[in-house]
Amino acid sequence: MVSCPKCNEVSAVQKAGIVRGKQRYCCKSCDFHFTLPDLTTAPQTKRHQVTIVDIAEELGISKSTVSRALRGHTDIHAGTRQMVLDLAQQLEYQPNPLANALLKSKTNTVGIIVPEFRHYFFPATIIGAQEVLSAAGYNVMICQSDESYETEVANVKALMSSRVDGLLVSLSSQTNNFDHFRAVQRRDVPLVFFNRVCPELDTPQVVVEDYAGAFAAVEHLIEQGYRRIAHLTGPSTLQVSHLRLQGYLDALQKHGLVPENELIIHYDLTPEKARIYANYLLSLPQPPDAIFALNDPTAIEIMLVAKARGVKIPQELGVVGFSNDPMSAIIEPPLTTVAQPVHEIGRQAAQLLLEQMNDAPPRRAVLTTQLLVRGSSQLERQKK
Amino acid sequence: MVSCPKCNEVSAVQKAGIVRGKQRYCCKSCDFHFTLPDLTTAPQTKRHQVTIVDIAEELGISKSTVSRALRGHTDIHAGTRQMVLDLAQQLEYQPNPLANALLKSKTNTVGIIVPEFRHYFFPATIIGAQEVLSAAGYNVMICQSDESYETEVANVKALMSSRVDGLLVSLSSQTNNFDHFRAVQRRDVPLVFFNRVCPELDTPQVVVEDYAGAFAAVEHLIEQGYRRIAHLTGPSTLQVSHLRLQGYLDALQKHGLVPENELIIHYDLTPEKARIYANYLLSLPQPPDAIFALNDPTAIEIMLVAKARGVKIPQELGVVGFSNDPMSAIIEPPLTTVAQPVHEIGRQAAQLLLEQMNDAPPRRAVLTTQLLVRGSSQLERQKK
DNA sequence: CTGTTAGCGCTTTCAC
DNA sequence: GTGAAAGCGCTAACAG
DSSP, X not given: OOOOTTTOOSTTEEEEEEETTEEEEEETTTTEEEEXXXXXTGGGOOSOOOOHHHHHHHHTSOHHHHHHHXXXXXXXXXXXXXXXXXXXXXTTOOOOHHHHHHHXXXXXXXXXXXXXXXXXXXHHHHHHHHHHHHHTTOEEEEEEOTTOHHHHHHHHHHHHHTTOSEEEEOOOTTOOOOHHHHHHXXXXXXXXXXXXXXXXXXXXXXXXXXXXXXXXXXXXXXXXXXXSEEEEEOOTTSHHHHHHHHHHHHHHHHTTOOOOGGGEEEOOXXXXXXXXXXXXXXXXXXXXXXXXXXXXXXXXXXXXXXXXXXXXXXXXXXXXXEEOOHHHHHSSSOOEEEEOOHHHHHHHHHHHHHHHXXXXXXXXXXXXXXXXXXXXXXXXXXXX | OOOOTTTOOSTTEEEEEEETTEEEEEEXXXXXXXXXXXXXTGGGOOSOOOOHHHHHHHHTSOHHHHHHHHHTOSSSOHHXXXXXXXXXXXXXXXXXXXXXXXHHTOOSEEEEXXXXXXXXXXXXXXXXHHHHHHHTTOEEEEEEOTTOHHHHXXXXXXXXXXTOSEEEEOOOTTOOOOHHHHHHHHTTOOEEEESSOOXXXXXXXXXXXXXXXXXXXXXXXXXXXXXXXXXXXXXXXSHHHHHHHHHHHHHHHHTTOOXXXXXXXXXXXXXXXXXXXXXXXXXXXXXXXXXXXXXXHHHHHHHHHHHHXXXXXXXXXXXXXXXXOHHHHHSSSOOEEEEOOHHHHHHHHHHHHHHHHTTOOOOEEXXXXXXXOOGGGOHHHHHO
């Protein structure tokens, strides 16, 4: 009645005891022990996940053999492998990644820490990073620091405790102590910064041409005829702030304009503060005739404040942002902005992380920016 | 020279062999075995994570005792606990959650699947969900289905294989087969739908007053004097589409207006298609004088198309959206929209998931909506 | 109060 | 080719 799965012999098969309530058989011809796959009840067993032991017992072989078959080892009997593969499929076997993770100390998970994802920029970079990472077999855990140093430290701690295999980070605007990242490095966990990079640590990083982009933006404003150009930027701890400020300053200088301290404002990148400083700038005795903002959300807050005050854009105030947030194309007038390849930033960051995991030499990726001139700064054309 | 950590006795301490290269001691007075904490070299050992065994050996006690001390068990000698706690801190011991996860079949991770996070809505819900989940000690894995059924199935599979403890899902616009979620239920993994909920499965879910919101929106348009009102909505498989359509239809009927098939369009919610159908509607022989859109991104695409065609909003075309995306306040004229509590949706979804994990009876949360009347639909005021 | 033992699911020597 | 056994880090009976 029962045929041996190994040699197909029928007559030599004898019963060989009952294990875990299952009738076991032994083929005296080829000395193969096995049980009959119990397909009717197995899928109904809720809760209990199918393991290689289940498969092994079902087939009357050892779990090592099942493991080998599943992992595609070469030195294994083709018939055995097929049996295992078939049964695994029927039982909807799913390997438990936890066991493997414990064994290999590798979770196939990477952590991403961003300051926020209210706006367009960070979600977009995350999309790019996820693209690359999931193609490489990694899951992603995302945390927001909410622009808070403490939360960022907590995020790092949580992700490290989750034993992520790598970390992708864009710094919070508050962070100026980097010990939590030194701890990451001490544990040899690959670390890549993007956009808001860490000046003190020697890690791979992805940035854009911040200086060149800012320079082009401000030069454009000057060419349009604006002369009293303010700059609303992030905390000076952030390298992006520093570089874009430098671009701003050098553009002014090139055209013989003298920067004024009261027109250069560092702030914490919260929308509330953006509004406060925009109002402050516009109520100066000598208000600026243009503002270059660190990013589009800031620029848009400025435009809203200006509109609310009845200040005409671009006639009375030119505005330029940075990033090409979709909002910048929608606001009226559309916002001139320095476009950066947001998805590519994420992709590159993930790429650098993968490289670092494979012990490739650390790289620094610098992506290009492009000035998109739109209505918020086209003074000359408006004048015509 | 060496004092016993247990009884502080010095003279009774004798050397007791070398284990793993470390001198072990034995206190003959209290029969306590121990080694001296080797603080100088321990922190330098890269790569190797400190485990309870390290602590146990360092202290000459068993790993169970260390485990108990760390877990705050009551029946443990206060001195022993302190010793363990102190050393754990000095060694920067971090428990390995993988071991625990394997043991308990609990990963403390929940998966979230959303159709996209290009726009405001889903990132905002995720922020809310993360708030609640991380407070409850859960990590979050986020996947995007990209509005694709296949990707959604793959996402579910990936998250299940990662052994998440629960799943928060908003369906892709393509999904009309729910077998992949039945598989989740079969494995007893808690499952909560939000926003785009599953009509066929009996799970907790979070929705808003879609019908009432849509009804109010359309009634508002009618009261403003619009008479030929189109509706651009999602696939009919989505319950939101269905409910908002019903609100639209009933509002028309209440005011004696007859719905026309050519003015009701279901589409796949991609921006490209939104533009195509907006153009189609506006080039009808008898174009609509108002459009109620399923959501704000759709409404905004419509406005952009209308503007490009020189159609005046709200004079020639009234537009109403749904969600109160920040973009809706920025576009010119500002978009009338049905606001929904986006963060709260995420929070509630997480809440329902936690409840389900604690075997509480499944609930359905219905959150309120509120019509925000803005410039894109205020025909009468404009006329004055 | 503490140590011993077993085991979560899997891979990987090391034998045969 | 295959099986037995060890072990990843931890917790939880079960004994003392």
